[in-house]
Amino acid sequence: MAEKVPTSKKPFQVEEADLMCKKGCGFYGNPAWHGYCSQCYTEFERMNKLPAVPDTKRSAPVEVSSCEEIETGSEVSNSHGKSNEKRRTKKTSRSVFRKSPPNDSSAVDFGEFLKTLRKPVAQDISAMCRKAIDRVCEDSLSTESQKDIVQGLYHSVGNKLRTHPAFKHYEDDQLDKVMDNVEKFIMSRMYLATFCPPDDELADLAMQQRIRELRWVSSSHLDTPLNLRDSLVSRHLNEAITAAIEINSKRTPQDKLACVVRCSLSVFEMLRGSNGQPANADQFLPALIFVILRSNPPQLHSNLQYIMRFAYPQRLMSGESGYYFTNLCCAVTFIEGIVADSLNMSEEEFDGFMKGTTRAPADELDSSYTCEGLEALRAFNVQIKEANAAEDKLVEDITRLRIEMRSFAEGTLARIADIRSRNPLTRQSIDVSLDSENVGSDDLPSPLQPKVISLRH
Numbered sequence: 001m002a003e004k005v006p007t008s009k010k011p012f013q014v015e016e017a018d019l020m021c022k023k024g025c026g027f028y029g030n031p032a033w034h035g036y037c038s039q040c041y042t043e044f045e046r047m048n049k050l051p052a053v054p055d056t057k058r059s060a061p062v063e064v065s066s067c068e069e070i071e072t073g074s075e076v077s078n079s080h081g082k083s084n085e086k087r088r089t090k091k092t093s094r095s096v097f098r099k100s101p102p103n104d105s106s107a108v109d110f111g112e113f114l115k116t117l118r119k120p121v122a123q124d125i126s127a128m129c130r131k132a133i134d135r136v137c138e139d140s141l142s143t144e145s146q147k148d149i150v151q152g153l154y155h156s157v158g159n160k161l162r163t164h165p166a167f168k169h170y171e172d173d174q175l176d177k178v179m180d181n182v183e184k185f186i187m188s189r190m191y192l193a194t195f196c197p198p199d200d201e202l203a204d205l206a207m208q209q210r211i212r213e214l215r216w217v218s219s220s221h222l223d224t225p226l227n228l229r230d231s232l233v234s235r236h237l238n239e240a241i242t243a244a245i246e247i248n249s250k251r252t253p254q255d256k257l258a259c260v261v262r263c264s265l266s267v268f269e270m271l272r273g274s275n276g277q278p279a280n281a282d283q284f285l286p287a288l289i290f291v292i293l294r295s296n297p298p299q300l301h302s303n304l305q306y307i308m309r310f311a312y313p314q315r316l317m318s319g320e321s322g323y324y325f326t327n328l329c330c331a332v333t334f335i336e337g338i339v340a341d342s343l344n345m346s347e348e349e350f351d352g353f354m355k356g357t358t359r360a361p362a363d364e365l366d367s368s369y370t371c372e373g374l375e376a377l378r379a380f381n382v383q384i385k386e387a388n389a390a391e392d393k394l395v396e397d398i399t400r401l402r403i404e405m406r407s408f409a410e411g412t413l414a415r416i417a418d419i420r421s422r423n424p425l426t427r428q429s430i431d432v433s434l435d436s437e438n439v440g441s442d443d444l445p446s447p448l449q450p451k452v453i454s455l456r457h
Contacts, residue, residue, distance in 0.1 A: 121166055125157060129186050136186075137193045146194050147309040150186070154312055157182055179312045180254060187252045187310055194310060196302040203301040207336070211296040214338060216353045221343045222286040226274045233273040240266035241295040248298045253311035256303055257321040264324040267291055289331045304329060 114122040132153040136146045161167045161175050170178075187194075196204070219226040227233050243263035250256045267287050271279030279287075297303070307325065308316070316322045334342070340350035352358030 121160070121164055124160065125182065128153060128156060129182060133186055133189050136190045143194070143197050143199075143309070146190075150190070150194075150310050151313065153186065154179060154182070176312075176314060179314070183254055183310075183312050184252050190310070191251045195306050196299060200299075200302040200305055204299045207301050207332075208296060208298075210335065211293055213354055214293055214335065217290075217293055217338075217343065219287075219290050221345075222290055224271075224283065224286045224290055226270065226287065226290070230273060233270050236266050236270035236273060237291070237294070240264075240270060240291045244291060244295040244297045247300075247303050253307045254315065256307055257311065257315065257325060260324050260328055261321055263291065264288065264327070285327055285330060285334075288327055289334055292328075292331050292335060300332065304332065 114126060132149055135141070136149050141149075158175070158179065161170065161178055167175070219228065226237075228237065240263045243259045243266060247256050247259040247263075250259060264284070267284060268279050271283050271287055275283075292300075316325055340347045343350065349358065
């Protein structure tokens with residue numbers, strides 16, 4: 001194996017300051033937003049007038065209404081007057097229920113939540129959400145336009161809550177709870193229309209292929225102190241992988257972020273079990289990269305883009321979910337740009353691993369994670385190999401015993417023949433007179449000589 005080139009710092013080792021918005025606003029930045037937070041990136045786009053990313057599925061953009069239009073629910077008047085407005089309102093209601101996923105409790109939860117608000121405000125928020133849902137579900141909208149409508153809704157609802165006299169006593173966490181209900185309600189209905197456009201689907205396929213090519217990367221390549229032979233560490237790794245895969249099964253951004261948080265907490269527990277002490281931020285990111293490489297979450301790119309486009313911005317800019325999501329984006333960015341220097345190895349060694357001509361050492365292969373089923377299968381295969389080895393040894397012993405028995409028999413017969421040849425058997429004839437009264441009795445020992453007991457006359 002080629003000698004590794006020493007480096008002072010791995011590229012996946014980031015400081016806490018590296019995760020913050022580069023504008024210095026105090027919120028978390030994101031690599032996908034060029035290091036800005038969501039608000040600063042929106043302002044950056046507006047100042048620089050960056051063109052929107054084209055979407056092949058929704059290529060015909062529409063004009064995005066202002067926040068005031070979304071808030072009031074006003075519509076452009078036409079020649080049909082009130083009758084057309086009624087038809088449009090009925091269409092909006094049908095669209096809302098048509099986009100509702102089966103067996104979804106978000107409508108019930110949102111209705112119960114609206115009951116806790118004062119009636120005029122509740123009606124306004126409900127009307128704003130219904131209008132946004134109806135507009136986003138139009139087939140002609142581009143992804144960028146959909147994002148603008150959703151983020152405009154969050155901005156309008158937030159402003160209404162902060163300026164309305166009924167909510168002047170609300171704390172920030174109470175206002176965030178209101179926005180959580182709004183996000184859950186609208187995104188559960190917009191999911192099919194907003195998740196995974198064609199461009200994101202192509203990026204998902206490229207990401208999955210990239211992670212498959214990097215399957216050989218082990219924890220030692222990432223300088224991650226993971227004791228994967230420990231059952232507790234393996235269990236936490238299994239939990240982290242499960243949470244990463246479950247991101248794709250959730251419909252709303254907040255539920256997907258909850259999976260990200262759960263995955264990250266399992267990573268910290270995995271590091272704690274390996275080190276015997278709480279882990280630090282320098283150890284967290286490479287361990288998270290290892291989990292992503294092992295899990296290869298489905299539609300990873302689409303899920304990240306979906307969260308960045310349609311999540312309530314405050315959730316991504318601060319707090320636990322914002323910190324862990326920022327680290328996840330950093331991990332994905334690192335995976336996309338892995339080269340030889342990233343893993344502190346030579347170009348020849350890296351190319352050998354990528355092309356499959358070089359295999360990882362046995363200890364690294366043995367330390368790589370497998371799920372419980374595969375662990376049981378591997379243990380069963382070991383038992384089969386041991387049984388086969390024992391059987392081969394038994395057959396060998398039986399064959400050797402047969403040879404030894406054949407050799408013993410042949411040797412015994414040879415010795416018998418040699419003895420018989422050296423001591424031949426001879427026959428001696430004895431003359432016996434059948435009429436003699438004492439036939440050879442004199443030659444017998446005294447106990448065997450016949451005795452006369454009595455004579456009969």
